Amino acid sequence: MSYRLLLLGEGDPRLDRELARQLWDMTEDDGLVDTVFYDGNVASAEDFAERALSGEAAVYAGFAEGRARPAAYAWLTHPEGGAVRVHFCFFRWSLRARLAEPLARFFLAFLLSARTPDGEPRFHAVYGLLPESNRAALAFGKRLGFRPSGYLPCGARHARDGRVEGLVLTHLTPKELHHG
Secondary structure, eight states: OOEEETTTTTTTTTHHHHHHHHHHHHHHHHOOOOHHHSSSSSSSSSHHHHHHHHHHEEEEEEEETTTTOOEEEEEEEEETTTTEEEEEEOOOHHHHHHHHHHHHHHHHHHHHHEEEEEEEEEEEEEEEEEETTTTHHHHHHHHHTTTEEEEEEEEEEOOTOOOOOEEEEEEEEEHHHHHH
C-alpha cells in the first residue's frame, strides 16, 4: 500500500482551512481531543486551524492509497538543532485497518530523509514527549523504534482534570528507524 502526505499551509488557504476543520472534527468524533491535546493548548477547531496554518507547527495529513478520508495527522514543533518534536494522531478507522504503523514509518522516513538546500540532513533525530500514563502511545513508539531518552517528573498537566504526571522523552534516529 502507498501513502501520501499533505502539508497544511502550502495549498489553497480555503481548502487547507477545510482540511484542518475535518481533522479536528475527526479528532472530536473519535474522542481523542483529551488524549492528543491533553494539556488543553488546543481546545477548539479554531485553535487547531490557527496553529496548523500559522507556521507555528508543520501539520501533515496522512492518507492511504485510494482513500479520500485522512487516516492520521502529524505535526512538528520545537525544532532544535537537528532535532524536531513529532506528534501523531491516528484515527480509529485507520487503527482498525492496520494503517497506523506503516503510515507512521512512511512519515518518519520522509522526515529523516529530508534534506536542506545544501544537501545536508534536515533532521538527525525526532523526539516525542508523552505522558507516562499513555501506555498505548509509548508502546506504539517503541514498535516504531523510538528509544527512551529521559523522564521529566510532573512534566504533564492534564487540562481536563488537573492531574499532573511525568513525561517520557523518546527519540528516533535514522538508524533506529531502519534497525529498530
